[in-house]
Amino acid sequence: MKRLIIFILSLTLLLPNFVLAQGxxxxxxxxxxxxxxxxxxxxxxxxxxxxxxxxxxxxxxxxxxxxxxxxxxxxxxxxxxxxxxxxxxxxxxxxxxxxxxxxxxxxxxxxxxxxxxxxxxxxxxxxxxxxxxxxxxxxxxxxxxxxxxxxxxxxxxxxxxxxxxxxxxxxxxxxxxxxxxxxxxxxxxxxVPQKEIIVEEIKLDNLKFNTSIAGIFSGELKGSSDFTGYRVALLSKKGRLYKEKILGKDGKFVINDFDIGLLPKIDGYKYEIYNSEGKLILSDNL
Structure with a gap:
């Protein structure tokens, strides 16, 4: 019983410090x-x-x-x-x-x-x-x-x-x-006035990709009225850049004459699309 009283008194003494620390x-x-x-x-x-x-x-x-x-x-x-x-x-x-x-x-x-x-x-x-x-x-x-x-x-x-x-x-x-x-x-x-960013849903439409005879990758971005300065990059799945294209207002692009040898085909291809501020907005395997 004596030990219990001592424990309670000790806890009571410590409690104000705990509350103060929280405050x-x-x-x-x-x-x-x-x-x-x-x-x-x-x-x-x-x-x-x-x-x-x-x-x-x-x-x-x-x-x-x-x-x-x-x-x-x-x-x-x-x-x-x-x-x-x-x-x-x-x-x-x-x-x-x-x-x-x-x-x-x-x-x-x-x-x-x-x-x-x-x-x-x-x-x-x-x-x-x-x-x-x-x-x-x-x-x-x-x-x-x-x-x-x-x-x-x-x-x-x-x-x-x-x-x-x-x-x-x-x-x-x-x-x-x-x-x-x-x-x-x-x-x-x-x-500093915060520029509120209007996020648009950008999509890649009319995608064509062929490596059978000559390499060709084409498509058209949709979802904005102006794609000036957007960039489309064609890469290997490991990240090696083959070619890239800076887009105009309409968002249409064609990338051709890229490497379609055996090793690139084994590695596989992917694309990355960046907006005019250099932010990655779309990517996927081809």
């Missing part, structure tokens, strides 16, 4: 909660890839674009995930180069993300670029995040993080300057 945590993520980047419920649970994609689109000021999204669905496993609510956020995150799938057809929306993955997404939103600001994952990415004051060296790069940790990191990102700019992400969201 301080919430106050430290005021902007995140008030602006709706993350909800304050469930901050103690791990964050998954679908939720991180959603947060990234909100941080880019593209929530309206997500709500009206009618573009391509890039991954087979996102439509059935929790009723498909994350489809537009994941699709836009891919189109803007913020997050990619774990494979060509799979995103793994339910998979819990690591601390360095969160840092990577936030640094991309701040304007830092893969292959320029960081190359080797995860070490370069983690090092860069620490260098710019976004990362916390007390947290392991591979640790699966809670929504609270993500919220605290977002708060840092909001008050971080964008790469090569003199204003913060928060100032950009508040003061």
């Amino acid at each position: 301080e945590g919430i106050s430290d993520i005021k902007e995140v909660i008030e602006r709706g980047f993350l909800e304050k419920e469930g901050l103690d649970r791990k964050i998954n890839r679908a939720e991180l994609a959603t947060v990234s689109i909100r941080l880019m000021g593209l929530e309206k674009s997500a709500l009206s999204y009618k573009g391509k669905i890039y991954y087979k496993d996102i439509e059935k995930f929790q009723g498909g609510w994350a489809v537009p956020y994941i699709s836009l995150a891919k189109e803007h180069g913020i997050m990619e799938g774990v494979s060509k057809d799979k995103f793994n929306p339910q998979y819990n993300v690591s601390y360095v993955e969160v840092l990577t997404v936030l640094m991309r939103i701040l304007g830092y670029e893969d292959g320029i600001d960081f190359i080797d994952f995860p070490q370069d990415y983690y090092k860069k995040a620490l260098e710019i004051g976004l990362g916390d060296m007390r947290i392991s790069p591979n640790e699966k993080v809670t929504r609270m940790t993500v919220a605290l990191t977002i708060e840092k990102a909001l008050n971080s300057r964008l790469r090569d700019e003199d204003y913060t992400l928060l100032e950009k969201l508040d003061k």
